[in-house]
Each structure stands twice: as structure tokens, then as C-alpha cells.
Amino acid sequence: MRAIENGAAETTSWFDPFTRWMLIIMFATLAAIFVSAKFMDMHSMLGGGTDDTVNAMASQAAHVKSHPFVDLPGDAQVGAFSIANFFAGMIVGHNWKKLFEREKG
Amino acid sequence: MHIEDGILPPRAWGFWYGVTILFIIPGIREIKRRVRENLAYKPFLSMTGVAVFVISAMHLPVPVTGSCSHPCGTPLAAIIVGPFATAVISSIVLFFQAIFLGHGGITTIGANDFSMGIVGGISGYLCWKLLRRFDSPLWLAGGIAGFVGDVMTYLTSAFELALSLHGHIPLVRQWMIFFAGYGPTQLPLAIAEAVFTAAVLQVMYNRRPDLLPGITGKRSGKIEKIQMKGA
Numbered sequence: 001m002r003a004i005e006n007g008a009a010e011t012t013s014w015f016d017p018f019t020r021w022m023l024i025i026m027f028a029t030l031a032a033i034f035v036s037a038k039f040m041d042m043h044s045m046l047g048g049g050t051d052d053t054v055n056a057m058a059s060q061a062a063h064v065k066s067h068p069f070v071d072l073p074g075d076a077q078v079g080a081f082s083i084a085n086f087f088a089g090m091i092v093g094h095n096w097k098k099l100f101e102r103e104k105g
Numbered sequence: 106m107h108i109e110d111g112i113l114p115p116r117a118w119g120f121w122y123g124v125t126i127l128f129i130i131p132g133i134r135e136i137k138r139r140v141r142e143n144l145a146y147k148p149f150l151s152m153t154g155v156a157v158f159v160i161s162a163m164h165l166p167v168p169v170t171g172s173c174s175h176p177c178g179t180p181l182a183a184i185i186v187g188p189f190a191t192a193v194i195s196s197i198v199l200f201f202q203a204i205f206l207g208h209g210g211i212t213t214i215g216a217n218d219f220s221m222g223i224v225g226g227i228s229g230y231l232c233w234k235l236l237r238r239f240d241s242p243l244w245l246a247g248g249i250a251g252f253v254g255d256v257m258t259y260l261t262s263a264f265e266l267a268l269s270l271h272g273h274i275p276l277v278r279q280w281m282i283f284f285a286g287y288g289p290t291q292l293p294l295a296i297a298e299a300v301f302t303a304a305v306l307q308v309m310y311n312r313r314p315d316l317l318p319g320i321t322g323k324r325s326g327k328i329e330k331i332q333m334k335g336a
Contacts, residue, residue, distance in 0.1 A: 049173050050173070054262075059111070069207070069210045070203070077206075080207075
């Protein structure tokens with residue numbers, strides 16, 4: 001960001017180093033997830049969570065039916081995770097900036 | 106490690122609630138004390154709490170085993186905000202995950218907090234402290250703490266289930282049966298957690314070592330030395 005005399009910004013860069021690194025890490029992680037998911041799909045693997053697997057094993061051992069406190073059907077789970085992670089990211093970013101942002105100059 | 110409602114009998118989940126409270130009380134004291142000592146502690150605590158919420162709900166696929174699991178984030182939290190404070194933030198995280206995300210249960214918050222927040226956090230913290238005492242590089246100590254804390258979390262979860270449900274099967278055998286459900290998927294994720302923990306600690310230290318009193322083994326103990334932006 002280049003500053004002019006009255007303190008207002010004249011130009012803003014598209015990708016500052018922090019954003020660039022965050023995008024690189026994000027896309028690398030997403031690519032790894034994509035490749036893993038594709039592999040699992042090709043080999044007819046279910047890709048379920050180990051928590052669910054072990055909860056099912058434990059339910060069988062105890063002869064009881066287990067259940068999460070709330071069950072989110074279909075896309076409601078995607079929605080809940082998106083909302084939670086959006087605001088979590090805002091809070092982490094806000095505090096990260098407060099604590100770790102480097103002073104200009 | 107998110108054990109659901111209905112699996113553990115009331116005596117078992119009541120017991121784990123009781124054990125967890127024994128760690129939460131000193132955790133609240135630790136938070137109060139460190140807030141007075143370090144002006145940066147409150148933002149650290151909120152940032153770390155939210156990070157644990159996200160990390161422990163982040164299901165990643167492991168193609169070798171064909172299933173997904175999540176890291177914990179509590180070893181990192183224990184190093185940054187303290188092991189007992191991690192028990193407190195972890196219980197809050199597990200409560201919100203249970204009521205909003207369908208992860209875990211309400212009756213099992215004690216058991217889940219004991220595995221993730223207490224054993225995961227404290228084992229990682231002890232590894233960190235031990236390795237730093239022998240002048241291990243920060244990234245190595247952080248990485249091993251992340252790995253050990255992650256594996257210990259799942260070993261503890263499997264133990265909690267086995268302790269209540271082993272019936273006529275020997276306890277250790279049932280414990281290993283439950284851990285076999287977690288282990289193959291969790292080991293690659295424990296390595297990922299090691300890399301993540303090491304990287305975050307190294308970045309934090311490179312940027313503001315003064316904000317992490319005690320993390321390098323040199324505690325300043327002076328509030329005026331810990332300056333925050335805008336403070």
C-alpha cells in the first residue's frame with residue numbers, strides 16, 4: 001500500500017505476502033483433499049469419519065443406540081460449518097492482526 | 106474422539122465430568138493469573154480457543170484408510186495459553202460443537218474434554234517442556250508435542266470407551282480394538298498436526314518473540330515489556 005500525504009491510500013496491492021502465502025497453503029491443502037477424495041471415490045471407499053466408526057463399534061459393544069446431541073441433515077451441516085468457520089476466521093484474523101501484524105516502516 | 110450421547114453409562118460420564126472439573130478449576134485460576142501478568146493473554150486466549158474449535162472440527166480424508174478424521178489443536182493451545190487453560194477452552198469448544206455442529210454429545214463433554222483438552226494438551230505440553238529443557242529447536246519441540254498430543258488424545262478416547270464397555274474381554278485388548286478404529290487414520294493426521302504446530306509456533310516466535318514469555322525459556326515477568334499494537 002502506498003500512502004499519500006493526507007494518510008489515504010493511493011494504491012493497494014492485490015496480493016500482499018501474507019495473502020499470497022495463505023492462498024498457497026489453502027490451495028495446496030484443498031488439492032490434497034481433492035486428490036485423496038478422488039482416490040477414495042475410485043476405490044469405492046466411504047470416507048466416513050473415524051469418530052462415527054468408533055461410535056458405531058462402541059454402540060455395538062454396549063448394545064445401545066448412540067446419537068449426537070443434534071443431527072444436522074443434508075446441507076444444514078455444510079451451512080453450520082461454513083457459518084462457524086467464517087466467524088472463527090474473523091476472530092482469529094482480528095486477534096492475529098492485533099498481536100502479530102508488523103509495523104510499517 | 107467425539108464420543109456421542111448414549112454410549113457411556115451415567116456412572117462413566119459422571120466420573121469423567123468429575124475428573125475434568127478437577128482440571129478446569131485450576132484452569133480458571135491459570136487464566137486469571139496470566140491475564141494479570143500478560144496484556145497479550147486475552148487476545149491469545151480468544152484466538153487459540155477459536156482455532157481449537159476450527160481445527161478439531163476439520164475433517165480431513167486419509168486415502169490409505171478410506172476414512173476421515175481431524176487433528177485436535179490442543180497441544181498447540183497448551184503451549185501458548187497453558188495446559189490447564191486449555192482444559193477450559195476445550196470444554197467450551199466441545200459444548201458448541203455438540204449443540205451446533207452435531208459433533209459429540211452433552212453428557213460426554215467431560216470424557217471428550219479429558220481426552221482432547223486435558224490429556225492431549227498436557228502430554229503435548231510436557232513433551233514441549235522436556236525438549237526445550239534440552240535446548241531442542243523450537244520447531245522440533247513443537248512438532249513432537251503436536252504429534253504426541255494428537256496420538257494421546259485418541260488413545261485416551263479409546264481407553265474411556267474400553268473402560269466402560271470391555272465386559273468379559275480383557276481391558277487392554279478392548280482398548281486396542283477401539284484404538285484400531287482411530288489409529289490408522291489418525292497417525293498421518295498426527296504428522297500433519299506436528300507440522301502445523303511447529304509452523305505456527307515458529308511463525309509466532311519469528312514475528313513477536315516478546316509476546317511469548319516463557320516460550321523460549323526466558324520469562325520476562327514484566328507487564329511493561331509486553332507491548333501490543335495500539336496499547
